[in-house]
Amino acid sequence: MRQITYREAIREALDEELANDKNVILMGEEVAQYNGAYKVTQGLWEKWGDSRVMDMPISEAGFIGMGIGASMLGTRPVMELMFWSFAYVAFDQIINNAASVRYMSGGKINCPIVIRGPANGGTSVGATHSHTPENFIANTPGLKVVCPATAYDAKGLMKSAIRDNDPVYVMESTVLYGELGDVPDNADLPNGELLIPLGVADIKREGTDISLIAHGRSVIVCLQAAEILQNEHGISAEVVDLRSIRPLDEETILESVRKTNRAIYVEENKPFCGVGSQIVSMIQEKAFDDLDAPVLRISAIDAPAFYSPPVEKMQLPYASQVVDKVLTICEPAYA
Amino acid sequence: MRQITYREAIREALDEELANDKNVILMGEEVAQYNGAYKVTQGLWEKWGDSRVMDMPISEAGFIGMGIGASMLGTRPVMELMFWSFAYVAFDQIINNAASVRYMSGGKINCPIVIRGPANGGTSVGATHSHTPENFIANTPGLKVVCPATAYDAKGLMKSAIRDNDPVYVMESTVLYGELGDVPDNADLPNGELLIPLGVADIKREGTDISLIAHGRSVIVCLQAAEILQNEHGISAEVVDLRSIRPLDEETILESVRKTNRAIYVEENKPFCGVGSQIVSMIQEKAFDDLDAPVLRISAIDAPAFYSPPVEKMQLPYASQVVDKVLTICEPAYA
Amino acid sequence: MSTSAKTTPTTVTDPTEFATYAINAKMTTEEKIHILAEMVRVRRFEEAAFEQYQKGKMGGFLHLYNGQESVAIGQISLLGQNDHIITAYRDHAHALGVGMNMNECMAELYGKITGCSKGKGGSMHFFDPEKNYWGGHGIVGGQTPLGAGLAFHLKINGQKGCCLCYLGDGAVNQGAFHEALNLAGLMDLPVIYVIENNGYSMGTSQVRSSAWKNCLAYRADGYDIVWDMINGWDIYEVRAKTQIAIDRAHNESRPTVIEVSTYRYHGHSVADANAKKYRSEDEIKRFECEFDPIKVWRDRLYTEGVLTEDRYKQIDKAAKEEAKASVLFADESAYPTVEDITKDVYWEVDNDTIAGRTGRHFFND
Amino acid sequence: MSTSAKTTPTTVTDPTEFATYAINAKMTTEEKIHILAEMVRVRRFEEAAFEQYQKGKMGGFLHLYNGQESVAIGQISLLGQNDHIITAYRDHAHALGVGMNMNECMAELYGKITGCSKGKGGSMHFFDPEKNYWGGHGIVGGQTPLGAGLAFHLKINGQKGCCLCYLGDGAVNQGAFHEALNLAGLMDLPVIYVIENNGYSMGTSQVRSSAWKNCLAYRADGYDIVWDMINGWDIYEVRAKTQIAIDRAHNESRPTVIEVSTYRYHGHSVADANAKKYRSEDEIKRFECEFDPIKVWRDRLYTEGVLTEDRYKQIDKAAKEEAKASVLFADESAYPTVEDITKDVYWEVDNDTIAGRTGRHFFND
Ligand SMILES: Cc1ncc(C[n+]2csc(CCOP(=O)(O)OP(=O)(O)O)c2C)c(N)n1
Ligand SMILES: Cc1ncc(C[n+]2csc(CCOP(=O)(O)OP(=O)(O)O)c2C)c(N)n1
Ligand SMILES: [Mg+2]
């Protein structure tokens, strides 16, 4: 299959949706003439022009609020946050206006917006620039949140997010932007395009002994760990990628756990009330009798993000850490 | 013992700490001349004057950021958010500056601030005014969060919060402000004052059959439920009040669960990644073999806060709901 | 106008002069009387709401508009098909002004399912998008970027229209407003920010909450946005000066910031126990006597000879009856049910689409 | 000054005139040379950092100050014991200017434990509170309320001092800045906001990011705050006009907003691949040739006859050596360890107090 980067996959999704619906516009800091701080939107301003791809001043509350307001009349803005960390200066617009306006109007208004951008650590940009607010967003009824881990998912989920009539917040990863992945040509697809529904998890690797459940870049870490577990310990790990955190595919998670009877959640989120806490608490409630061991978690080490490159690497989940954790609850086939 | 309201208890704490340390100042919208939107600060401006109790414009990011800046030089601002819901317009200051400045400076700076105000639903003020962000705050390393459920705790925790050298965010409840509780006169206390350390949970009622764990007003709901469970079903429920969410007293929680072997978390937080999810996931991990049933949760019904008074009451945890949930995992002694 | 503010009107405000502006000169008698009737409707609605609130029929807050009627009603009288409005939580007058009926508004205050927001919004959150009314917003200043967004939609779709976005004198100190001003100035948005300056944000007078020069609207100057001041009690002035801003929006796609001097008689909300503490009884009286917008307009129509006392009584009676009927309607309406709680959260779920049925959207249990 | 901005200086900027201002007239030769030396130190440090960054010795961003040296160095030369400074992420010059040594700064860029923030902050987060330097802040505009807070502390403690709070031309569009301006104006805070206008926020020129009249600093007028513009490449002008603001802060406890025209030679950060796309090579060259602050000042000191070429070479050599030594120091320093991750989060934990030992503070496992 054709291979493109995660970055290109998102760009294709944006480009196709700009073509698909004239109400779709892209907005954000440096997304147009500069081609995007992380080059996700490269070439789109040139192709679509000022009326569809717009640079914004450094006023996240202002332009996101503006996008929300415009969406109430039918515009479908796809708004880039250069980093999701900057969401906090716009948090009232993001958490209050976008999430509540439909509800408080008794369903008279809807808010078909997308906010997208990277939400990850691991690039040594320090505490204020390394937030992963997927748990805050997913806590908020009215919002949807999606965290693609591969180019394929990034494209398919982004397109669905843009077509969705509710606010969908897509959290990407600067660490993944350059990663290649299989993404079919539209010509090779039965429907001529790649759409992945929100709310469907994906088994990224099948296994029988333990479920490694994750979202975002941690999925990649789990896949690496699964490889080591298989090769070095004879443990067959299943890797479940949530892809979409809200809506959530609980069934796929539970099915996996019912099969493996053991699970670990892996995430870059901070531990206290991170996404993992929700998934773990759900699993123990709904698969209590299927569990042979407590469901464990690996999250970022619980401190603001460390700048120092080699130390920050250790602050976030890594494969051998996952392997070690698995070994605390799984019998290795060979040791 | 002397009975005062939760509101008065907080006021006493503020008053005593204003007396105790001249660096302590109160800031907020309407806290001075108006006596506070909820009258918590009544009389304090009259007593302490403009230099200690200060009204602020409707600029939460501005004045909270100002308080953080002043705290770096040694001022100890106690800042009122008229509602914690308004934290979102100041979220960058609250989550980034206050939580990270110590870390990013390698420990050279500290930030001894308190932000306090009500964080609760149940008063029919609609979705934008009914947020309970204790999970967001507790997710954030560098911050501390406290949710008192009684007048006694409110006073003792508030005083400790103000003396603490880290940012402590105190979440009160407008519903509890008028509730009376036993609060000793300082004269009757061995040390002459009431200080409750952060990070110590409180068994509000002892029991043997199930642990009802909660924070904030839900503690009161659990106490009501425990009474019904005892009287009508012969079930002895232990009620564990976290009081402080971060730092957290895990030992007291685990001890209770090891005794009762069953637990339910009750909270006004929304369910997805609410505080309950963290506690439940912690319990199943650390007391896995002690559990006779999955640890369950009761949270607010998962939607923005409903305005309509009678409906909103049903959106938040209530005693009979807790009772019903308990009965799904406990055998009643008599039915 | 408010005693506590240093503001002075920018122009000599001779009402007879404003009466000669085209937009006013061409008014028919019925149009003039309609404006009066609308103001009276608002007043009677608020009074009825106040009464029922005192009886415990409502929850939460109730922010009344009494004293400010000429602002919303005068301005709304100018709006056309592509003109939109959005405001803060003191939103009943704007709702009634755009043509919402008292029943749905009163029922909303009661939290009934027949309310304009199905009981989900309450006093602060009235909406009627079909009438170009986008709420009713509770977070101070939070609606100001939304207003820019409504204007932005008009602009990028080539519609000749504008958005009137209201905010209070206290709200000017929210950062979001300034971000919105910069966007409006930079992107040439047809938005009109109307600062309803009633002299106080809760218990805080303008001098205690804001630093300013000339007036609050003058902050717009820093963004190269045209600004103006209006004596809000005078319908002719409100209409004349607002029309200039509307024309600017329609014809030049340029924003305006208008500061309207006005006054609220009630406390910040009905529960404001201090309503008479932070300002004198005299001050309130003076406004009620000299600047009550309904009286001022009624008397002008008397003077102009287009209104009779009988007609006024009729108008007043009709408004009272409409208000009374709305109380009855609200009293008799049903409350929403627990099942309604998870409706109106997600469009896709409400519309039972495939997306709405895929994955879990709600997380209790 | 920047070609893309409509701004024009507020006064005729005859440098000889600014030289006669008391604060400049009384400068000793050594003081003048010290300023030059500091600017050269900054330039050489940035160059060394750039070189090491290219070699992959650092992570994340590196925002260089080349071209802007006269702003931080000129202003810091005026500060006394109770004067504080705080800035954004382009913070190396301010750090060196207050007297931090290159070793701790370079080591911080490397993420070494010997760095000024123990490797936790990186390029954007230098701090030295003992030298009244409060960072180094990465969120655009986020430092502006903190700056008001430093000034607020001085004020309520009766200390005669001020806070210089820096921000960029793009940062003026963050709401927090406006909230801070209102607080500063309302509460009479001795804070000086210095807009370092280098014409661009990343790839966006001033005309594309801001709506304004006269200049960006003029927005202060709406808050009744005195504002001024400075040609930033001229040390005499920087000092003369900044001193007026400092005096205002010290003597009247009133804020000032100063806009300084300046220019950055490098891209937004070192990783800015477009650095030469959104502005012409010619534009960059012109600034380097005509307005380079080091050259301008050096040549002035030549003209004044207080500096010899030899002395300049000596200064330059010393700066280069200091920079080189700092690279060595950073290279040889150790990285922090995993155990360091949970240090410096809570004061109470770090100081092993009872509060720090009560309850769980960290939640892995
Ligand atoms: C961000 C935020 N902060 C505080 C409040 C509480 N609050 C509601 S209304 C109000 C006063 C607003 O005054 P003003 O803008 O003058 O409008 P008015 O009430 O006079 O119409 C305050 C402080 C809020 N709703 N939102
Ligand atoms: C709230 C926020 N939004 C966006 C960014 C990303 N960002 C960092 S610097 C910058 C440009 C700032 O330009 P300016 O204020 O002119 O300062 P300069 O870089 O020119 O010194 C942007 C957009 C950020 N750090 N914080
Ligand atoms: Mg007001």
Ligand SMILES: [Mg+2]
């Ligand atoms: Mg700049």
